Amino acid sequence: MTSKTPEQQWLLEQLQQVADGVAQTFAPFCEVVVHDLLTPSHAVLAIHNNLSGREPGHPATELGLARIQDAELDPVIANYPNRFSDGRQLKSTSIGIKDREGRYIAALCMNIDLSVFQGFQGMLNQFVALQGDAPTQETLDPMGGDAIRARIDRFAASLATTPRALKAEDRRVLVRALKAEGLLEVRRAMEIVAAHLGVSRASVYGYAR
Template sequence: MKTQRDLPQPNQALLSQLEQIAKGIGETFAPFCEVVVHDLLDPQHAILSIHNNLSGRQVGSPATELGLARIADPVYPQIIANYDNRFADGRRAKSTSIGIKDEQGRYVAALCLNVDLNMFGTLQNMLTQFCQTGSSAIKETLDPANGETLHDYIDKFAASRGKTPQGLKARERRELLAELKQAGYLEVRKAIDTIARHLGVSRATLYNDAKSALTLP
């Protein structure tokens, strides 16, 4: 909901621009985030507008404790971010309050964001439930010859010879490719690219090795 009173000069332009910022933030983070514009020059009727009203307050409601603290103390922190808060009905909220000063350094307004954590808690519970799997001991991967599996196979092959994958000689690479061919790994899409990168050789070199891999004596 948006309602805006007539604003006194010289702060009308500032508050009008702040209202546009609040509107944009509210539209971006709806429906999870309430965005409130406070006119601190009128603390008894401080709330100028509320977007995504989650707190049940009304335009024209008085300033909050933070607003009154800023009115009383110009050196009060200008940004207080992500502090724990509560809506009137007890729902948890995460709030951020940004004080706006005029040219004289006086607080004239505040932009406040209140995120309803209960909404995210419900969503988190739904996602947790959705991602749960059964207790069956069966383990399966739908891509047994993926990049990580290839890397592990190559690493173990190289380690058995006391080398790194990049240190394998041409004959050893051919032996490796023969094993991978027999295990079905070379049938996987882009397997040659994955293996070449892990061995630190070009695709052309590995293709030449692959051609002779099955003709080893």
């Protein structure tokens, strides 16, 4: 473990305060992560509005490792496409923090879950459609996972939140709506719903009763 100078420790403490403020401002759509690049094997120092399922102590990302190896890497890499492990699309920004010696010691990373905004976009498209426009139709084909995820995203967007931030009672209403619309008949529907909501399949079966 690399020992930290007082200056480095002070910078990390200040960065955590910045992260907390940014996270509170953009909750619940934006995950904010503080990475300690002096300890890459367990770099995640703090995580707010947790959307990725990571925890403090998780290792550095590829971008974090790249910063450790190359001090000339751009300090601000903004709005690049990214993806969570479950397939949700993100817009990410990473800000590298250097010490007085010009060495990257930390990074502040922001990951915006685009699924909720894609749901907003879908609702807006429907709202501004003129009479005679053909509405978008969802199909229940064997690969109907996208239809299920889109329906969940729209439901969460109507509550100004994200699928994984839905309260238990809201999840119950949603799953019963999916059942009434026949979307739970799609192959692997329970598994798809559980993954998108970030809950167990047993929970989804319970909501559907």
